[in-house]
Amino acid sequence: MGRAPCCDKANVKKGPWSPEEDAKLKEYIEKFGTGGNWIALPQKAGLRRCGKSCRLRWLNYLRPNIKHGEFSDEEDRVICSLYANIGSRWSIIAAQLPGRTDNDIKNYWNTKLKKKLMGFVSSSHKIRLLNHQHQIITNGYNNNYCPQISLLQASSLLISSNYSNNNNTSPCYETNIPTIPSSSTFLNTGASASCTSGITASTFQESNFVGPATSSDGSYGVSNCGENLDFRNYMYNGVIGEEEDQNNSKFLINEGGGKLISGSGFYVEQQNALDYSSLEEIKELISTNHITTCNNNSLLLDEIKKKKS
DNA sequence: AAGAGGCCCAACCGCATGCTG
DNA sequence: CCAGCATGCGGTTGGGCCTCT
Numbered sequence: 371m372g373r374a375p376c377c378d379k380a381n382v383k384k385g386p387w388s389p390e391e392d393a394k395l396k397e398y399i400e401k402f403g404t405g406g407n408w409i410a411l412p413q414k415a416g417l418r419r420c421g422k423s424c425r426l427r428w429l430n431y432l433r434p435n436i437k438h439g440e441f442s443d444e445e446d447r448v449i450c451s452l453y454a455n456i457g458s459r460w461s462i463i464a465a466q467l468p469g470r471t472d473n474d475i476k477n478y479w480n481t482k483l484k485k486k487l488m489g490f491v492s493s494s495h496k497i498r499l500l501n502h503q504h505q506i507i508t509n510g511y512n513n514n515y516c517p518q519i520s521l522l523q524a525s526s527l528l529i530s531s532n533y534s535n536n537n538n539t540s541p542c543y544e545t546n547i548p549t550i551p552s553s554s555t556f557l558n559t560g561a562s563a564s565c566t567s568g569i570t571a572s573t574f575q576e577s578n579f580v581g582p583a584t585s586s587d588g589s590y591g592v593s594n595c596g597e598n599l600d601f602r603n604y605m606y607n608g609v610i611g612e613e614e615d616q617n618n619s620k621f622l623i624n625e626g627g628g629k630l631i632s633g634s635g636f637y638v639e640q641q642n643a644l645d646y647s648s649l650e651e652i653k654e655l656i657s658t659n660h661i662t663t664c665n666n667n668s669l670l671l672d673e674i675k676k677k678k679s
Numbered sequence: 680a681a682g683a684g685g686c687c688c689a690a691c692c693g694c695a696t697g698c699t700g
Numbered sequence: 701c702c703a704g705c706a707t708g709c710g711g712t713t714g715g716g717c718c719t720c721t
Contacts, residue, residue: 477688
């Protein structure tokens with residue numbers, strides 16, 4: 371026996387909603403609510419529409435506080451981060467973005483964000499060029515050099531923000547702070563300055579200092595750790611750039627005329643320079659890297675994982 | 680100016696899940 | 701426990717709009 375149709379297909383209107391239909395639906399729901407029964411609603415509201423269609427129209431377009439238009443960087447970051455962790459669970463993702471619908475996010479992902487990410491991946495040679503085993507990347511500067519990087523950071527792809535403060539005062543914290551291997555190279559210090567063996571990430575974080583700066587004028591190669599560091603802002607402002615100092619020494623990552631936006635750095639554990647050509651590979655990459663998100667998201671993801679299990 | 684192709688997004692479809700009797 | 705039904709969800713589609721040639 372087949373499934374009973376949810377409505378009389380021959381008698382319902384399909385396609386785009388007219389302003390009159392919108393008004394009818396809106397007025398009805400505002401007056402009487404949905405009554406917990408979408409199937410019966412169109413008839414009561416005087417609409418020749420399927421109940422499912424009404425529900426969709428209300429949820430995706432008519433209900434109050436729906437946000438339309440451009441997604442913010444923060445929203446991008448949340449979507450990427452959640453997608454990396456839970457996949458295409460659009461309704462869960464939408465629940466974390468007030469005013470956004472699952473349909474909106476799905477469309478946004480499929481039409482723009484995915485391409486943005488793929489675009490980054492195809493241009494990620496910029497990172498691959500920096501193919502040390504372990505690197506500290508510091509931020510600052512501006513968003514001109516490689517704008518995709520901020521998206522990358524937002525999604526925790528490749529870059530694992532494996533360290534920050536080891537206490538709870540920072541919006542983003544980790545209890546297991548890795549020790550930076552002695553073979554690490556600090557990009558912000560210019561020519562291959564090496565890490566002092568045994569220095570831990572927390573040391574960097576807590577002492578306004580990242581890496582052994584060797585720049586002759588002293589203005590480059592040192593990153594301050596801003597007080598009350600907001601790792602998320604830092605991530606957004608963070609840019610991998612290249613510039614020269616007065617002595618024409620090249621610095622792959624720098625502070626841009628001494629104008630440090632926030633501070634600290636990313637600990638990047640880069641395994642091999644690979645070509646990532648498909649989404650599956652991106653996801654695989656995400657899953658094999660340490661993904662760390664700021665506290666709110668961490669809690670959220672814990673909850674989601676609990677629910678899933 | 681106009682046609683082709685691509686992009687975007689609202690809406691549809693069908694399956695999964697949850698609820699109820 | 702089961703069947704029937706409503707709802708929720710994610711994948712897909714189609715048409716309007718935009719851009720390019």
